[in-house]
Amino acid sequence: MKDAYTLILSAIDAGEYRPGDRLVESELAERFGVSRTPVREALQRLETQAMLVRDGRSLIVATLDHNQLAELYTVRAELEALAARLAARHATPEEVRVLEGMIAEDRDSGRDPEALARTNRRFHHQLHLASHNRYLVQQLDLVRRSMALMARTTLAAEGRDETALDEHQAIVDAIRAGDGDGADRAVRAHISQAWETRLKLDAERVDG
Known part of the structure; x- marks a missing residue:
């Protein structure tokens, strides 16, 4: 228990x-x-x-303020980019197929933001595991824990669900090709877009 x-x-x-x-x-x-x-x-x-x-x-x-969120996204981008780079080097064919399967399942599922947020967390965790670096996975678990303090998911933004899946696919494509630089860039672009979306959602909430 x-x-x-x-x-x-x-x-x-x-x-x-x-x-x-x-x-x-x-x-x-x-x-x-x-x-x-x-x-x-x-x-x-x-x-x-x-x-x-x-x-x-x-x-x-706890509630994260703007500066804390910015710091968290900065750390997340660096750590996840490293995880993707290592995954491009160490991920097994089975791990790549699991990641691709997650994306396919999300495309076939509904558009419930909370459900997508759960599957998104699973995708990223599987990506971390594919790095085959236990110490990096531990640090990313700490980041993920802090991410839970965000009031709502960016996947609730209109159109973000589909674009996020496209970004996931770009990450997996680079990993499958063994392209560490490409995987690094794809993850950084993905997290940058997520951060921009969160800023927009927070701005809309203030305006409201």
């Missing part, structure tokens, strides 16, 4: 708890069927990792 920390973190990652939501120790213990002590320890750990912040006596899911 998963421990309290993993259960709470997974719930945040899945969007069940969003930035600004208050986490109550007793409610979490009841929901996950664990005692309050491991929940308390998990909340303290998540606070230390800046996933949660204090609001008076309560703990709430």
Whole structure:
């Protein structure tokens, strides 16, 4: 059985708890069927990792400000570009086919942004694994954890779902060809577009 920390973190990652939501120790213990002590320890750990912040006596899911988002996207671009470059060198034919299959499944599925966000996370995680570098995968897991603190997915933007899949395909094409430079460029272009889309979504929210 998963421990309290993993259960709470997974719930945040899945969007069940969003930035600004208050986490109550007793409610979490009841929901996950664990005692309050491991929940308390998990909340303290998540606070230390800046996933949660204090609001008076309560703990709430953290919200990333503009500068934090910019920093996160910068780090993500560098690490994912390295992962793609390594994947072009080390990915097995089976791993490439799995990545291609994920893209095909997403094209055939509906256009629910939250569902696409989940499959998008799986695609990127599989890309990280294809780098065959455990230390890089660990660092990218930390980045992915912080990405969960974003209020909404950029895939909710009109037309972004299809263009994102095209960008995924460009990454996989380069990896299949063993083109490390091309994979690097494709990932950087993909993340740059995602960051630009997020900026537009945030601007629209302010205007609203």
